Amino acid sequence: MSKDTDVILPGATLGVLGGGQLGRMFVHAAQAMGYFTAVLDQDATSPAGLVSHHHIRTGYEDPQGLAELARLCAAVTTEFENVPAGALNQLATSLPVSPAGSAVAIAQDRAAEKAHFVKCGVPCAPYAVIATPEQLAAVNDALLPGILKTARMGYDGKGQVRVKTRAELAAAWEQLGRVACVLEKMLPLAHECSVIVARGRNGDIVNLPVQRNLHREGILAVTEVYAGNLPAAQAEQALAAAKSVADGLDYVGVLCVEFFVLQDGKLVVNEIAPRPHNSGHYSQNACDVSQFELQVRCMTGLPLTQPRQHSPSIMLNLLGDLWFRQGGDTPATPAWDKVLQLPGCHLHLYGKADAKRGRKMGHLNITAATPEVVRATALKAAEILG
Numbered sequence: 001m002s003k004d005t006d007v008i009l010p011g012a013t014l015g016v017l018g019g020g021q022l023g024r025m026f027v028h029a030a031q032a033m034g035y036f037t038a039v040l041d042q043d044a045t046s047p048a049g050l051v052s053h054h055h056i057r058t059g060y061e062d063p064q065g066l067a068e069l070a071r072l073c074a075a076v077t078t079e080f081e082n083v084p085a086g087a088l089n090q091l092a093t094s095l096p097v098s099p100a101g102s103a104v105a106i107a108q109d110r111a112a113e114k115a116h117f118v119k120c121g122v123p124c125a126p127y128a129v130i131a132t133p134e135q136l137a138a139v140n141d142a143l144l145p146g147i148l149k150t151a152r153m154g155y156d157g158k159g160q161v162r163v164k165t166r167a168e169l170a171a172a173w174e175q176l177g178r179v180a181c182v183l184e185k186m187l188p189l190a191h192e193c194s195v196i197v198a199r200g201r202n203g204d205i206v207n208l209p210v211q212r213n214l215h216r217e218g219i220l221a222v223t224e225v226y227a228g229n230l231p232a233a234q235a236e237q238a239l240a241a242a243k244s245v246a247d248g249l250d251y252v253g254v255l256c257v258e259f260f261v262l263q264d265g266k267l268v269v270n271e272i273a274p275r276p277h278n279s280g281h282y283s284q285n286a287c288d289v290s291q292f293e294l295q296v297r298c299m300t301g302l303p304l305t306q307p308r309q310h311s312p313s314i315m316l317n318l319l320g321d322l323w324f325r326q327g328g329d330t331p332a333t334p335a336w337d338k339v340l341q342l343p344g345c346h347l348h349l350y351g352k353a354d355a356k357r358g359r360k361m362g363h364l365n366i367t368a369a370t371p372e373v374v375r376a377t378a379l380k381a382a383e384i385l386g
């Protein structure tokens with residue numbers, strides 16, 4: 001059994017809980033460095049399971065599945081924050097697990113996450129926890145209009161209701177099944193940004209450049225990363241906040257911290273993801289170290305070196321909607337050949353068989369020598385895709 005202090009060198013097997021696209025790109029990065037991989041995910045056609053050396057097809061809490069993963073692997077990570085923290089803790093009794101179950105447990109729960117931001121002195125939106133009728137009745141009117149979000153299991157804008165009045169708030173809490181929720185004040189956003197940090201076992205911390213993000217209908221649509229995408233002071237503040245959030249968790253692994261930039265220029269932390277993040281995908285083609293290689297380095301105790309972005313970049317998310325551009329219910333493959341005629345376009349598809357509206361099918365990383373050219377290329381690509 002490897003100890004938390006041992007460096008795990010290529011040739012060993014690395015495990016990941018979850019078989020989605022983030023797991024798939026982790027597997028690709030680990031294999032490129034000479035590791036073997038094991039994915040635990042019950043879906044026989046999961047994007048990561050399809051490309052991994054080992055695929056354990058059980059649920060996250062299946063004792064046999066977890067035992068098999070522990071037997072095969074020298075270290076384990078996760079690609080999915082809703083993996084039960086108990087499964088990570090169970091694995092941690094026999095091998096290094098990063099991030100730790102305790103950090104993942106905080107990221108799973110918006111109330112715990114916000115309490116952590118407060119503890120670290122990083123400003124977040126004014127909020128109240130609503131888990132009981134008494135807490136609902138006690139809500140301060142200053143939080144309205146607001147967004148009621150389930151404390152657990154929300155993603156891509158799911159599990160959220162926008163409310164203007166107390167009556168709407170009460171109805172929304174009913175609609176969400178009276179589960180534990182967080183009510184957040186609706187803030188006037190100028191834009192959104194995020195930072196990926198990677199923190200090693202020894203506390204060393206490195207970062208990718210601050211990303212500017214555009215969401216559509218609660219789902220990330222576009223990430224832009226180049227000089228001038230954000231005022232320098234905002235980027236510095238976001239980076240410092242992300243580092244203190246990671247240090248405060250004694251975090252080991254890749255962490256994404258998402259922020260709102262308000263119309264008055266103030267920066268407010270939104271949420272964290274204890275894993276690589278959609279907004280960090282540009283690093284695959286625009287940086288000398290990708291967020292997935294950082295994940296491999298963190299979990300194995302390899303050195304972390306500060307990544308360098310070598311090209312201005314824009315990432316376009318490719319949702320299943322693109323397959324239905326011509327109307328009707330029969331999907332049609334988008335014109336990848338036309339998009340790939342544009343210089344600096346890098347296509348990443350996740351191997352998902354069924355295109356569905358709103359489903360993340362892949363992303364397009366666009367790189368160029370200058371921000372002007374990358375923006376022009378992104379516009380052309382978006383036009384071709386329709």
Ligand code: ADP
Pocket residue numbers: 125147149154155156157158184185186187188189192215218270271
């Ligand atoms: P998810 O976990 O689904 O990503 P978020 O809390 O990040 O949920 O919310 C999704 C999006 O909704 C955000 O990226 C932002 O555009 C918008 N949003 C969320 N909370 C607020 C808020 N308090 N004020 C204004 N917009 C918000």
Ligand code: MG
Pocket residue numbers: 156258271
């Ligand atoms: Mg979000």
